[in-house]
Amino acid sequence: MALRELKVCLLGDTGVGKSSIVWRFVEDSFDPNINPTIGASFMTKTVQYQNELHKFLIWDTAGQERPYFCTDKEEQILYHYRFRALAPMYYRGSAAAIIVYDITKEETFSTLKNWVKELRQHGPPNIVVAIAGNKCDLIDVREVMERDAKDYADSIHAIFVETSAKNAININELFIEISRRIPSADANPPSGGKGFKLRRQPSEPQRSCC
């Protein structure tokens, strides 16, 4: 079966549960005290989709999305662009991007449009976009209506799901939908100009003595 490596980058404000979604997907667990500062370098999971194996290489922001200096919420939105330090490298070669917001925090939905704009600016042209409204287990404190989010996602032709990393709702479905939307390997033959990864040199043969 053909194996395809698919890079997926996570976007969205600090604290919306980006890492938790991946953690649930990759390790099927949830840690409410997940360290917000120290990210994972790389998370991978392989799933079968029709007659292909999709190996997701998921990139976390490593906190480089965080707007600093702003305790005030409004100011935070205002400064959002200014201190964000996600490097262009983060978006390169991504097959898909998952933009996450928190359904209990209106402002994380407001900034969604900025993330989409950012992605259009720096991301690859044919990237598959998925919007995840996380923390859908916290219905009582909901601030973002599912309808509004769905309408917005439709308007930009993005996948939309409400998820709960805590209760494992719609996490696998999110990735299945991404697999479904990714153009088949035949449609996009890799251009001849692909580079390679550096590897360690196989240990040198011992120099013969005398």
Add this chain to the structure above:
Amino acid sequence: MNEEYDVIVLGTGLTECILSGIMSVNGKKVLHMDRNPYYGGESASITPLDDLYKRFKIPGAPPASMGRGRDWNVDLIPKFLMANGQLVKMLLYTEVTRYLDFKVTEGSFVYKGGKIYKVPSTEAEALASSLMGLFEKRRFRKFLVYVANFDEKDPRTFEGIDPKKTAMREVYKKFDLGQDVIDFTGHALALYRTDDYLDQPCCETINRIKLYSESLARYGKSPYLYPLYGLGELPQGFARLSAIYGGTYMLNKPIEEIIVQNGKVIGVKSEGEVARCKQLICDPSYVKDRVEKVGQVIRVICILSHPIKNTNDANSCQIIIPQNQVNRKSDIYVCMISSAHNVAAQGKYIAIVSTTVETKEPEKEIRPALELLEPIEQKFVSISDLLVPKDLGTESQIFISRTYDATTHFETTCDDIKDIYKRMTGSEFDFEEMKRKKNDIYGED
């Protein structure tokens, strides 16, 4: 920001990002800021192309023939990675190589009598090259075999040469090598920019030739590697490493003051707020009063719509113009890359000419190189000062990187990194120190 950090780093050039990564991996609390809205400082790759035009104050927007502006990532400083060099080692030890894809540079050429020749560095290539006569070839072959077997730690490989005493000039004499062979060995294999090395002990030169041939042996074609999307990917990769290990990043951050008390740094002031620190790392542009000028480098970025003549249509190459071929003291370098590296629009080539400035008319100095590149669609000329710190930072705990020099690889940059590390920590640099301290890769590998 009103916090205490172990280390504050100013500027996101390659040197600063690698040091930031090492410090974070080793548990230091790092704050990393840059006054620019992009990563890389002087070692950035500029994108889109409009930004390059603006930066060099070229009137008007790029013409339609330049294609999409976003397809361009133009390096400000031309360099390649030696396949077996120290930067590759740093990428492997830190696993930053996971974030990057590379290509091998297709060719390495040397200029002689107005023409360019492929640099021979293996026995087979040396024997086939038209650079040398037959007898010369045999002697050169013997020399290459000697170098390949040479081991600094094993006196049995010295064959009567004292690596710490015998001058390189004497070694050439021993192998009876002629001036032409000496020229390209010293400049195209050992990559010296001047002839000063001839009277130095030969050990360093032999090790440089070894590095060249071992690098060449790794992937064939040439000893050089180049990252897709440009050199600016390198600082970004190490910044990501630092961030994963807790480093805090802020771009577009004006730096007002470096606060020094009793001769020692205590913090950095930005937009009225003070972040405190024990040590500071920065590039020369943040501490103009603490650096001195030791020379100048001229760099000319040239956009072409054709590969360089007589390079077998290579999509990437290096050309070295040895100093004595053009009556100079230091060599002129040409580094060329193209759309094959995702740094230019389809069908476009970027050749960067660079050398150490020797006269009052630096643009005249590089003319022989520009002649090899004609016709040139657009030129971007810069002349920059080479700055070095005035002191070692022992007292102030301010550690300043050196400006990127005219060499075409990163070996001197790595030496600077190792040196700063040693001055900051008091212990010798060890690549092992760069290894990630915890498993941060989840799922199957």
